[in-house]
Every structure is written in C-alpha cells, then in structure tokens.
Amino acid sequence: MIFLRRALTGSIAAAALACFAVPGVASSAEVYCVNVSGGDCTQTGYSGASGFQQALDDAADNVLSPGPDTVRLGAQSYVAPLGNGFNYSSGNAPVAIRGSGQGQTTIAMQTPPSVPVDFTIYDGLGVFAPGSSVSDVT
Numbered sequence: 001m002i003f004l005r006r007a008l009t010g011s012i013a014a015a016a017l018a019c020f021a022v023p024g025v026a027s028s029a030e031v032y033c034v035n036v037s038g039g040d041c042t043q044t045g046y047s048g049a050s051g052f053q054q055a056l057d058d059a060a061d062n063v064l065s066p067g068p069d070t071v072r073l074g075a076q077s078y079v080a081p082l083g084n085g086f087n088y089s090s091g092n093a094p095v096a097i098r099g100s101g102q103g104q105t106t107i108a109m110q111t112p113p114s115v116p117v118d119f120t121i122y123d124g125l126g127v128f129a130p131g132s133s134v135s136d137v138t
Contacts, residue, residue: 029067032059035074036100049078053086060090068094068131075104082110085123094131099138106138
C-alpha cells in the first residue's frame, strides 16, 4: 500500500510539473508609433513630444519582448523637455528609434529660459541600452 501511494504521489507530481513545463506563447517585439499609423505599428495612439517619451517608457517596460522594440516617429519636430530630454533606459532591452527621414523627423532642444548659473548639460535624446539604434532623424 505504501508503494502505491508513492507511485501515485510521484505520478501526480510529474503531471503537475508537466503542466508548468508547457511553453507559453512568447511576447513579440512591439512597434510603438508616434504620429504615424499603419504598416507594422502594434501600439498606436502616441502623439507629440509627450507621446514620444511615453512610447520610450512603454518600450522599456516591455521586458518580455524577445527582440528589440521599435519606436517609429512621424514627420515632425519633437522638442525635448529641458533637463534630461527624451530618455530610454533599459539594462538589457535594446530599442530601435526610427524617424520618417532626415529633415522630416527632428529632435530639437528647448532654449533654456535663462542663462544657467552653473555648468549645465541639456540632453536632447539619451538612449541607455546596449544594442540600441537611432536612424532617419535629424
């Protein structure tokens, strides 16, 4: 009787482990589109400078993606907020930032409201993730 219990317990444990061992559906890389639609866009509804930063944040939060996410920018000027500017930071999730073409998509910086008292760095776009790329922007 003890043998039967052990065998049955072992079978139940093996069946339970098999349920967890079944691979799930992997998330795919996302394409976050700012002021552009159609094509390969998987995430839409982003607009303007704040939409650009939100798309960068959402891409950084997409840690389940098997490949680099993409942020596509429509043809316009995206003015970076003062201070840190646009920022993407993800330790191991690269991002590809793609504009609509040089001279069509620009990342601009605001003029500071006054002359800084101390040495100050104003960033336009900071991407802190190995393997990331920026293309087709001015």
